Amino acid sequence: MIPISYYLVLSGILFVCGVLGFLIKRNIITIFMSIELMLNGVNLSFVAFAAQRHALSGQVFVFFVMVVAAAEAAVGLAIIIAVYRTRETLNVDQVNLLKL
Amino acid sequence: MFHLILFLFFGAICVAGAVNLLVQSHPINSALSLIVVMASLAAEYLLLGAEFVAAVQVIVYAGAIMVLFLITIMLLNAGKEERTKGSRVATVLGIPGVMIAAVLVLWTLVGRSSTTHLVSIGALWGAPKDIARLLFHDFLLPFEVTSILILIAIMGAVVLASRPEAIARPHHSSRTPEETRELAAAGLAETGKDR
Numbered sequence: 470m471i472p473i474s475y476y477l478v479l480s481g482i483l484f485v486c487g488v489l490g491f492l493i494k495r496n497i498i499t500i501f502m503s504i505e506l507m508l509n510g511v512n513l514s515f516v517a518f519a520a521q522r523h524a525l526s527g528q529v530f531v532f533f534v535m536v537v538a539a540a541e542a543a544v545g546l547a548i549i550i551a552v553y554r555t556r557e558t559l560n561v562d563q564v565n566l567l568k569l
Numbered sequence: 570m571f572h573l574i575l576f577l578f579f580g581a582i583c584v585a586g587a588v589n590l591l592v593q594s595h596p597i598n599s600a601l602s603l604i605v606v607m608a609s610l611a612a613e614y615l616l617l618g619a620e621f622v623a624a625v626q627v628i629v630y631a632g633a634i635m636v637l638f639l640i641t642i643m644l645l646n647a648g649k650e651e652r653t654k655g656s657r658v659a660t661v662l663g664i665p666g667v668m669i670a671a672v673l674v675l676w677t678l679v680g681r682s683s684t685t686h687l688v689s690i691g692a693l694w695g696a697p698k699d700i701a702r703l704l705f706h707d708f709l710l711p712f713e714v715t716s717i718l719i720l721i722a723i724m725g726a727v728v729l730a731s732r733p734e735a736i737a738r739p740h741h742s743s744r745t746p747e748e749t750r751e752l753a754a755a756g757l758a759e760t761g762k763d764r
Contacts, residue, residue, distance in 0.1 A: 470572065470687040470688070470689050471572055471573050471576055471687065471688065472686065472687055472688075473686045473687075473688055474678050474679060475576060475580075476576075476613070476617070476688075477678045478675070478678055478679075479580045479583065479584070479613070481671070481674035481675065481678060482584055482587070482671075483583065483584075483587055483606070483610075484674070485667055485670055485671045485674065486584075486587035486588065486590070486591060487587075488666075488667055488670060489591055489663065489664075489667045490590060490591050492660075492662070492663030492666065492667070493591070493660050493663050493664075494591070494650070495650055495651065496596050496647065496650045498596045498599075498600075498638065498641065498642055498645075498647055499590075499596050499599050499650065501638075502590065502596075502599055502600060502603050502638065503590070505603065505630075505634065506587060506590065506603065506606065509606065509607060509610055509630070512610075512622075512626075513610060513613060513614075516614055516617055516619045516622055517617065517688075519619070520617045520618065520619070520688050521686050521688060525699055525700055525703055526703060526707070526708075528619050528621055528622050528700055529700060529703050529704055529708055531619075531622050531625075532621075532622070532625060532700075532704070533708075533711060533715060535625055535626070535629050535630065536715045536718070536719065537715070537718070538630070538634065539629060539633060539634055539719070539722075540718050540719055540721075540722035541722075542634045542637055542638070543637065543722045543723065543725075543726040544722050544725045544726055544729065546637055546638070546641045546726070546730075547725065547726040547727075547728075547729035547730040548729055549641060549645070550641065550644070550645065550729070550730045551729050551730065553645045554732070559596075559645065559647050560650075560651055
């Protein structure tokens with residue numbers, strides 16, 4: 470028996486790591502991975518609250534979050550490929566114009 | 570006690586992977602440590618009793634999405650991250666911001682009566698049958714909407730990642746059919762894989 474707050478603290482740590490990576494990383498792919506890390510942290514808190522309330526709909530919401538994350542990853546990586554094709558760089562500091 | 574030991578073990582792996590993602594400068598190393606984070610999170614879901622979510626986590630996240638990431642990193646031949654001047658400004662602003670966010674999260678979580686609720690191992694009893702009933706009865710409309718979302722995402726990914734000339738080619742091909750036939754007669758045309 471452990472308190473639910475342990476899970477919430479773990480999910481908070483993961484979320485904060487994601488925010489930190491989003492802010493300090495310069496590689497566009499690593500920034501994208503930090504976003505996935507934040508989504509994972511939120512999923513953990515969803516499941517923890519579902520376990521607290523004995524509500525299965527929390528798990529269904531995690532499923533929907535994963536579906537949206539999959540769609541986001543597909544489109545985002547396609548955008549990254551398009552960016553790399555036109556600019557030949559993955560550094561976000563050099564990608565500062567929408568138009569070439 | 571057993572629950573606490575398992576939680577701390579997988580939680581430590583999880584946090585170590587997340588920190589490693591931040592420390593590594595090569596995107597491949599970051600992606601591999603993100604896989605570690607996702608796999609240990611699947612173990613945490615199993616500890617809570619969410620078997621369906623744990624399986625989907627391994628299949629969709631650690632499987633499909635991370636393979637997509639790794640393929641993109643290898644396709645673009647992404648090298649070491651270069652540090653630039655702009656990133657120092659982001660570090661100066663980012664670290665205090667993250668500290669404030671962490672303090673806010675901890676302040677919200679610790680000491681509330683609702684968060685000291687105890688959960689036992691496998692507390693969330695979720696057989697796939699019950700989740701399927703929820704998914705296909707109560708959440709049928711969102712489920713169908715996500716299928717449309719996935720379809721749109723697939724089409725968007727194909728359109729964005731394909732080369733511009735590959736889409737525009739049928740309309741203004743650089744060679745007329747007559748020229749292609751002449752080149753083929755001369756044995757010069759690369760048939761089939763012509764771009």
